[in-house]
Amino acid sequence: MGYKLPNGGTFQHAATYAAALAFTSVSNATEAVATVVDADLVVGDIVLIESGWSTLNGRVVRVKAATAVSITLEDIDTSDTQSFPAGSGGGTLKKIETWVQIPQITDVAFSGGEQQYTDVVFLEDKQGRQVPTDKSAASMVLTIADDPGKPFVKVLEAADAGRKVEAARLNLPGNDTIYYGAYTSFSKQPTVSRGNVLTRTVNLALQAEPTRYLA
Template sequence: MAFKLPNGAIMEIGVAFATAILATAISNANPAVVSAAAHDLEDGDVVVVTSGWVRLDGKVARVDDALTSTFALEGIDTTRTQVYTAGSGAGSVRAVTSWAQISQITQVAMSGGEQQFYTFGFLEDDDDRQLPTTKNPITMTLTVADDPAKPYVPICEEADEDKEPRVVRLKLPNGSVIYYNAYVSISATPTLDRNSLMTRTITLSLAARPTRYAA
């Protein structure tokens, strides 16, 4: 058994991306191996994947086993060919080149992710039946102390304006890391409650399922 507190966790947003690298093929393997001629990626680099496979498209992954023309997507399993059709995964990857800490977070609220069901019944049934369908989209809402001088603020404001997803990294105290690819928005003005901190709200609307790595 293991118990953890989030105290001391650090959240960061990607500031800049490198030029996209063409992925001529992605293998059906665990971990998936990307073919990319003369790439300059190194083990530990963080990339966003664009792929012909819908379930992989938009995912964030770490680079592992980097060689001259191939590298692995750590923790990404594409062995299920009924989902990841062989030969259809080609696309591109973009590496995050720098980060800014989203500091002075006072609260993190999560919503969404609930399993939805299709409910039905047969004429001869006394009780209805359920089949799992999709899950609700996930949203993270960060409440932060208002400080327009913080480096992350213009990054979030730019993301709010251009409506392009950004990579967000959550570093937990035990050394594990969670990566999110999300559309980022930020409230235009701070709250003004008497005798309370002035705060702004940052909303992360996930564009793909998060990727988690153990310490």
Template sequence: MAVSLPNGTTMSLAKTYGAVIAVTAVSNAKPAVCTAAAHGLQDGDLVEVTSSWSKLNNRVFRVSASAAGTFALEGTDTTNAAMFRPGAARVSVREIETLEQITQVLESTSSGGEMGFTEVGFLEDDFASQLPTQASAQSIALNIADDPALPGYIAIKAAAESRSSRALVAALPSGSLILYNTIVSLNETPTFTKNQVMAVTATFSLKTPPVRYAAQ
């Protein structure tokens, strides 16, 4: 059994991305290996994936086993041919080139992710059963001490105005990483509560489930 405190966790937002890298083939393997000429990626780089395989699409992964013309998406498992149809993975990636740390975070909360259910009961039965459907949309809200001159605040504001996908990286004190792909919004109106720090709220709406990596 292990327990952890979030104290010391840093949150960073993707600020710049590289050019789109076309992937010509993806293996059905654990991890999935991508073929791309002159990709220029190195182990440890973070990439956003666009794919016709929905389980990979719009997610952020870490690069591993990088070699000339190939690289792996660490932590992926595409061995299920029914879910990942061989030869049908139209894939491209783009590297996250720079991250901007979001400082002065007072509180982080999450919402959504609750599983939905549908109830099934047949006429001939005297009982009903329940089937899971899908989880509700998720978001993360960061309560940030108000300072519009901070680089992190500026990065959040720019991301909110662009409404484009931005990776959010949570680096835990243990060395573990949680990678989110999000759409950013910002409430620039600070709170005014007597004897409390003025704060604004940035909301990160998740496009896909997060990807988590254990400490190396």
């Protein structure tokens, strides 16, 4: 049995990216391999994916192996050809070059991501049943102390204005990191309450499943 506390964790948002690297195809495998040309990625790089496969699109992953012509995406299983139709997964990889920490977080709240169901009942049935369909859209909200002079403010303001999928990560104690691809929104007006710290909110509308690495 294991457990951990989040105390001491940090949250970071991508600040700068390398130019997008196109991949013409990606394999159906227990660890997907993207076919590229003249790549300069190295093992351990973190990349934001755009892909013709909607289940892969918007994910943030780590490079497990790299050559000039192929990139292995760590723990990304694309072997199910129903979810990942062969030959249609091409897209781009954008390496995150620098990150900026979002400090002074007072609360992290998650919502959505729940399994949705449709009710099925036939004429002869005495009891209906539920069949799973999809999962609801997911998001997370960071409540942070208002500090307009910090470096992260300009990064979040640019992400808010850009309306593009951005990379973010939660660094938990024990080399445990969770990566997210999300649209970022940053409140311009701090919450004002007498006797309390001014706060602002960072809203992340998640666009894909998070990716978690334990080392």
